[in-house]
Amino acid sequence: MSAERAAVTSVRAAAYTIPTDQPEADGTLAWDSTVMVVVHVAGGGHEGLGWTYCAQAAKTVVDEKLAGVVTGGDVFSVPAQHEAMVRACRNMGRPGIAACAISAVDVALWDLKARCLGVPLADLWGRARPDVPVYGSGGFTTYDDETTAAQLEGWVNAGIPRVKIKIGESWGARPERDLARVGLARRVVGDDVEFYVDANGAYTRKQAIRVGRQMTDAHGVEWFEEPVSSDDLAGLREVRDHCDADVAAGEYGYSVEYFAPMIGSGAVDCIQADATRCGGFTGWQAVGHLAAANGVQISGHCAPNLHAHVAVCAANLRHLEYFHDHSRIEGLLLEGTLPPEGGALVPATDRPGLGLSVRDAVAEQYRTA
Numbered sequence: 001m002s003a004e005r006a007a008v009t010s011v012r013a014a015a016y017t018i019p020t021d022q023p024e025a026d027g028t029l030a031w032d033s034t035v036m037v038v039v040h041v042a043g044g045g046h047e048g049l050g051w052t053y054c055a056q057a058a059k060t061v062v063d064e065k066l067a068g069v070v071t072g073g074d075v076f077s078v079p080a081q082h083e084a085m086v087r088a089c090r091n092m093g094r095p096g097i098a099a100c101a102i103s104a105v106d107v108a109l110w111d112l113k114a115r116c117l118g119v120p121l122a123d124l125w126g127r128a129r130p131d132v133p134v135y136g137s138g139g140f141t142t143y144d145d146e147t148t149a150a151q152l153e154g155w156v157n158a159g160i161p162r163v164k165i166k167i168g169e170s171w172g173a174r175p176e177r178d179l180a181r182v183g184l185a186r187r188v189v190g191d192d193v194e195f196y197v198d199a200n201g202a203y204t205r206k207q208a209i210r211v212g213r214q215m216t217d218a219h220g221v222e223w224f225e226e227p228v229s230s231d232d233l234a235g236l237r238e239v240r241d242h243c244d245a246d247v248a249a250g251e252y253g254y255s256v257e258y259f260a261p262m263i264g265s266g267a268v269d270c271i272q273a274d275a276t277r278c279g280g281f282t283g284w285q286a287v288g289h290l291a292a293a294n295g296v297q298i299s300g301h302c303a304p305n306l307h308a309h310v311a312v313c314a315a316n317l318r319h320l321e322y323f324h325d326h327s328r329i330e331g332l333l334l335e336g337t338l339p340p341e342g343g344a345l346v347p348a349t350d351r352p353g354l355g356l357s358v359r360d361a362v363a364e365q366y367r368t369a
């Protein structure tokens, strides 16, 4: 391990647009592609990798604002670089696209630091657990029964003992189909698999309570994600008070300040945080500590190969979302991705940083900016 200090010498960003393998929708949104904005930060003879799932505009924020902020800064002082980026984005509006851009650069800076020191990122911080439990996530409302069953069987056959499907179809307009799909999913996975649902904020409060009670009573649903809008903290709390399933939310948090009232008001049983949105690894760890201080667990939202290293360092981790779109995209574009063997990811001990690299020839086929 070397303690040579170095400066960031360059930052480059690219946007890739990857079509979904089928039309996809949840309770409140439909999509047919995913944009991945990838950032590389160079310094000390190494290059760090980070990314966010956002809009192409995040690349513009990196190119036109953040690159100039971090270039010349100390490779080892990631929190200082993070703070400088946050301050620089004040007038453009930090939540949303700017926060995603900051997140990608923050992740790349941490990866670079670990590479300069020649250690896996998880060992730079220190592991708190042997592995990162994952849950299979997909089950889109656009899927027919055969597609849903095949996807669920794929996860269970891979040894993943937790699964989640989307409900709340068409802003809660089809609760009967939601319940039928929940019943189908439970029949497919059997009684020994933990079964979760995500309504993406589609239901009204009372509707969520009615559906939630039926799902828990009839099908043993243990996790009810965004039963109502994640902006409705009182509503989340109301659902939580009237359903047995754990209520979870937090994926749209773009700064640690967002999470304080959500956790402090008792709105959730488990907080979800997305390091590609909430300020990278710096932000995710702050949310994890905030949750720990309030006796709440944290779950990593999507981007499984990005979250694995930071998640394995969180003692209060519940699990990580092994999201269909992102596991597929990361497997396609990145070398060194982690298999969900036995239902958990284990960050490698023999590769520095995140242990990942971009397959340039493949990625180039999807490049849109």
Ligand SMILES: [Mg+2]
Binding pocket: 198, 200, 225, 226, 251
């Ligand atoms: Mg969700």
